[in-house]
Structure formats: structure tokens, C-alpha cells
Amino acid sequence: MTAIKHALQRDIFTPNDERLLSIVNVCKAGKKKKNCFLCATVTTERPVQVRVVKVKKSDKGDFYKRQMAWELRDLAEVDAKDASKENPEFDLHFEKVYRWVASSTAEKNSFISCIWKLNQRYLRKKVEFVNVSSQLLEESVPSGESQSVAGGDEDALDDYQELNAREEQDIEGMMEVCEYAISNAEAFAEKLSRELQVLDGANIQSIMASEKQVNILMQLLDEALSEVDTIEGKLSSYEEMLQSVKEQMDQISQSNRLIQISNTNNGKLLDEIQFLVNYMDLSKGHIRALQDGDLSSPKGIEACINASEALLQCMNVALRPGHEKLMAVKQQQHLFTELRDTFARRLTNHLNNVFVHQGHDQSSTLSQHTAELTLPKHSPLHRDLLRYAKLMEWLKNTQREKYDGLSRTYVDYMTRLYEREIKDFFEVAKIKMAGTTKEGKGNKFGLHGSSGKLTGSTSSLNKLAVQGSSSRRSQSSSLLDMGNMSASDLDVADRTKFDKGEVESDGGVPSRQPPPGEHRHSMKDMVRLMMNKIFQSIETELNSLIALGDKIDSFHSLYMLVKMSHHVWTAQNVDPASYLSTTLGNVLVTVKRNFDKCISGQIRQMEEVKISKKSKVGILPFVTGFEEFAELAETIFRNAERRGDLDKAYVKLIRAVFMNVEKVANESQKTPRDVVMMENFHHIFSTQSRLKISCLETERREAKHKYTDHLQSYVINSLGQPLEKLNHFFEGVEARVAQGVREEEVSYQLAFNKQELRKVIKEYPGKEVKKGLDNLYKKVDKHLCEEESLLQVVWHSMQDEFIRQYKHFEGLIGRCYPGSGITMEFTIGDMLEYFSSIAQSH
Structure with missing residues (x-):
């Protein structure tokens, strides 16, 4: 065991700055026997730490390894199983109980004795030893192997130390003198024992020779022990006094902690009270405004707005957990609810009266505006309503049902007002449109038989160029640039009257600019729905007016297409999804359909042209008709957004002109075919060269080619x-x-x-x-x-x-x-x- 202890000290504990004091060979109780060593160690550095270390041989068996360690202060109990009989079993109670079986009872007793001494010396918390004989705890372990392992007393524990370099050198020199020291350890040990006995004898003789000094030394030791006992008594009394002081300090600390908790609670309570007072208190002035405030005067409305916002803020305050259980909070909430309901009723009744009054407004009638053909202005009404915008928003957030009811009332009465005015307006517009028109003769700018002439003259077209739509108005100036239209069967310039009138309107639904984001989209949707209801007759009346204009003269569709396209384009630049953009877009579809119908009508008239068999053909009517159509269209569509529609119509018309010129030339009896082709294609070429219509450049070259070919053919055939x-x-x-x-x-x-x-x-x-x-x-x-x-x-x-x-x-x-x-x-x-x-x- 000594050799094992030495090897463990050298290989395991010395590198960790520990000293091995006791060792016992054990295995776990009740399991397959797997031997290991329990070692009692102390550190070489202060403060001293005492451990119980489990050491086990490696799987290969050539060295030992540290497997587990426990601090001695964590040891609660040592159970030796039996105090009167020899028993190798014992238990160590750490965080759990470890049951061991020692290889011998002596090793077990030596190890337990060492643990007891370490506990007595280094630990304030004493370990409980159970089933251990008192003799084992009071006396040192007998001499022998166990003595050498555990030491005889506490001093032995402290005095034990490793060999220093000199001692190791002396032992090595001694072993070199005795060559058999390694091969015959027993002989070497006997030799050392004999030498030790000789030295002990010499020491005893020396001691006996100095008996007097020993007696004096013993006496001094006794006196020292007496002093130690005295000092220990004083230290014990001091310790008792310090323990009393400690208990008093603990009581003071507990009292201070309670005071601190009380102060903290009082501070939190004060914060809660201040929170409720600050956020759930409504001033008397606000309460009076909500109950009796004047909703007609600007100052009264402003006071009501401030009071309603303050009330909403109080009602929407985020209460903390537990606030709703307070009686004061419940009372305030009940007061806020009553104030909200009272003010909502007052506001709803007042606005209902305002809407009814405005819906029956007759202060500005259309008859006052017939000269300039504009809708009556309602700006004063809008200004009156805009004062209530914030209150309506408050009503929307607090009483949605009342808000929806008010919205329906507003829409109902505004619908009646605008429907009446819009109907009157379009009636006047229709009268002005047809007022100077003579009895209808269908499409007066169409193609009329063999006369080959569109009504009008070059001079009137020049007037048209001056009076046309080259000057474009912004959307803000007019709803539709129509009205004051009087067509004439004799003058092309009369058509420009269709393009002069202006319809002015102030819109309809007054509303503030909504905030950005999702709310803005929802506000726009709501406004659009309201405008759809309020101005539901506009689209119908516009289509009716457009139908009348088309009936009077299908060429009006050119003006309408340009004007309506411009207004749609302008409205879409502001807001593509606005009510105006949507409504005008729908009307534009009808106008475009009329335009296409006009072009189709021109082509149909070309196909129906009949040429007199008794007179020469000359320039065909639809050829001059195309010329005047192009001159008119170029004037109307100058800088227009829908130029592409006109270009497509040009191509359709010119191809129809080409086809029908050849058809008439083939059917002509009086005039040679080459003459019909030559004259008409020369006229077409001249027209296109003068007007410089870029989309018809290919047809211009084709017309020139046809004219040249038929000129040459006619010359050759006629000259013969x-x-x-x-x-x-x-x-x-x-x-x-x-x-x-x-x-x-x-x-x-x-x-x-x-x-x-x-x-x-x-x-x-x-x-x-x-x-x-x-x-x-x-x-x-x-x-x-x-x-x-x-x-x-x-x-x-x-x-x-x-x-x-x-x-x-x-x-x-x-x-x-x-x-x-x-x-x-x-x-x-x-x-x-x-x-x-x-x-x-x-």
C-alpha cells in the first residue's frame, strides 16, 4: 500500500498541489467487484481545501487516473455500519449516498479516523459519524501500515511532507551503496531497520542524557497548554458575543428591508394615482362643452372639438392591470360613456338639420348661370360643413352607427340637390346644342351622292383652324368643354361651337385630405362610393348629351374624343382611381364607340356612292370628303392625347378611298378609267402632301405612283x-x-x-x-x-x-x-x- 500511496502522490496529487493523507482500497457494495481507491487529500496552498478523491486504474492497467472528487464540506454523514464488530462496509453521504466495501477493516478504520481528524481541524460544519466507536474517534490509529498511511495525530497530518531533493539524493546514495536494494527490497528494508534501531538507541541515550532539559520542556509545554485553554475560553466568549451581535444585525437588516419595501410600494401607489388623475380627469370646461356647447358658432365648434378629443383620449387610455376594479375608475368610465352618448346625440341632430337645410337650398339656381352654362357654386355650403370634419371623424371613431346614419342622410339630401341641378344643367346644354340647328338631315358632313362636296369651304376650315381645340384647358376649369353648340348645314365652322362651351362645377363631397397609408385608401374608397351615389345621374346625362351631339352631327365625336380624352388623362394624372377619372373613363368608352361608328359610316357612304352615267365623274365626293375630314381632324387633334385613334381611322379611311376610287373607275362609262384614277389619285396625293400626315406616308407614295401610272396610260391611249x-x-x-x-x-x-x-x-x-x-x-x-x-x-x-x-x-x-x-x-x-x-x- 505504501508503494501505491507513493505512486499516487507522485503521479496524481503532486501535479495538482495536493497531499495524500489516507487511502483505502474499496469497491462498490452490491455490485461486481471493481476495485478503486478512496483518497483523503488536502491542498498545499492556503486556504486549505479538503477532498475525498476516487482513483481508479486505467483500462489498460498501467497507470492510475483521477475519476471523481468530493469536497469534504459537502460530506453530511459517515456511516461505519457497526461500531462493535469488524465490518468492511461503510457509507459516505454526499449529495447522494455512496456505499463502499473496504478491502480490510483496518484500512476502513484508518480512513474514517483520518476523515474525522480533517473534519475536526478544517471544517466549521461538523460531519456526523454514525456507527463509529468512540475509541476510534478519540485515539490514534495503531502503529503499522495504517499508521503510516493515516498518521498518528493532527500534527502528523501537518508534519507529513514529501522528500526534498537532498533527502532523495541521500536515499539514492544509500541505495547505490547497497547494490541489492532494488533486487532484494526486504534485505534492504531489514538493513535500514537495523540502522534505524541503532539510531533510535542513540537518540534514546541522548534523550536520557538530557532528561533535565526534557522535564523543563514538558513543563513549558504544560504551561503552554494551560495558556491555550485560557485563550480558547476567551475566544469562545468572544464568539458568543459576536453571535449575539450578528443576530442583532440580522434583525436590523430585516427591518431595513421591510422599510425599503414599504417605501417602494408607496412610490408605486403614488405613481398609479398620478397616472389615473392625469389621464382620466376631464376638465369642467370640456364637460360643459360636451353637454351644452354651441354647435353653430366657430368658437363653440372649436370648444366641442377640443372637448371631444380630450374625452376620446380619456376613454382610450390604456389602463394597467387591476385599474378596472377600482370604484373611482368605474365611475369615471361611466361618466365618460354618458358624455360621449349625450354629445353624439347632440351632434347627430344638429348635422341632420344642417344636411336637410343644405339639401333644400335654392339660393343659387341654374337660371342664374345659363349665360356661361355653369353649375351653381356650393362653396359656402362646403365651408360650413368642413368646420365639422373633426367632429365627424370623432363620431366615426366613437359611434359608427350614428356616423353611418349621418353619411346616409348627407348622401340622400345632396343627391336630391345635385340631381336637380345636373338635370337642369344638361337640359339647358341640350337646348343650346340644338337651339340653332335646322331640321336634321342626317350626317351633314357626310358624303352626299355625286355632288362630291362636303358642306363648308376652305375659308370656313381656316376659321376652324383658328377657333379649334389647340388651346387646351385644365381640368379645374371645366367638367366637359361642351355646350353652346349650334350646328349648321351650311358652315363647317359651326362645328366649333360644339367645342367652345364650358361646364363648371364645384365637385360635391367636401372632405379633408386623408392621411397617407392604408387609411388614405379606405377614405378614398368611401368618398368614391358617396360620389357615385350623389352624382349618379352625371354619367347618364353625359351619355344623353353625347348621343344628342352625335345625332346632330356624327363629326361631333371627333371633338368629344379629343376633349374627353384630355379630361380623362388629366384626371388620371391626379388620381387614376378617382371618381372623376372613373366616370369620365366610362363616358370616353361611349365617345370612342361613336367615333368608330362615324368612321364606319364614312366608309359605308363611300361604298354606296352612285355615279351618273350621263356626266363625267371628276373628283369623287368621298375623295374631297376625306380631304375636308383630314383638315378638320388635323385641327381638332393637334397635340391631342388620342392621336393614335385618329391615325388608325386615317388608315381605314384611305384604304377605303383607294378601293372605292378603283371601283368607281371600273364602273365609269362616260369618263375613261385612267382619267378617274389619274384625277382622284392626284387629288389624294396633293392633299396628303399638303397636310403632311405622317401615318399616311406610305399611302401618299402609293397615290403618287397610281397617279403617274394612269397619267402615262391615258396619254398613250388617248394620243394613240x-x-x-x-x-x-x-x-x-x-x-x-x-x-x-x-x-x-x-x-x-x-x-x-x-x-x-x-x-x-x-x-x-x-x-x-x-x-x-x-x-x-x-x-x-x-x-x-x-x-x-x-x-x-x-x-x-x-x-x-x-x-x-x-x-x-x-x-x-x-x-x-x-x-x-x-x-x-x-x-x-x-x-x-x-x-x-x-x-x-x-
């Missing part, structure tokens, strides 16, 4: 072969050349010799040529119309074609009859003079 026999002669010459006859040998052909050529040329003297050209001029003049002024253009083209044929004949004569001296009876100069004199004579 003015020198017919000469033409036939040279056609035969070209045929011979084509068959392989060389050009210079053609004159040797019998039918095409020089003699035959001279005969043919003599049949076309200058006088006959001029006569034929004069007849041709008269024929062309009959075909062409005066409006387009293409006669000189056609005549000049015929001149060019005649000269081309003349030069062709001269070239054939030069190549096929070289050196013959044969020439035409007239020259190019003569021919130019013929064409010029004929043109001037007519």
Missing part, C-alpha cells in the same frame, strides 16, 4: 397613233428588221421602198397634223374635270409623247433610208408651235 398610216408603215419596217433584214436593206423591199415612204409622208402635211391635235385637245378637255386642273399637265405629256414618236420615226428613216434626203412634212419646232397655239386658243 396620230400619224396612223406612217405608224403602220414603220411598224412593217421594224417587223422586217426583226425578221433579220438589215436596216440599210429595208429600202429594197417592194412594200417599203423610198417611193412608198414618200407617199405616206405626203399624207401628213403640217396642216393636217395640227387639225388632228386640235381634235385631240377637245376630246381630252371633255374627259377632264375643271377642279383638278390637269388639262395642261396632260397636254404637255401628250406633247412629249408626240415628240418621242416623231424622233423615233426620224431615227428609222436615217437608219433604213440613209442618204435618201427623205424628211417629214413638219419639224419639231412646227409641232411645238401646234401644241402651244392649240392650248392658248382654248
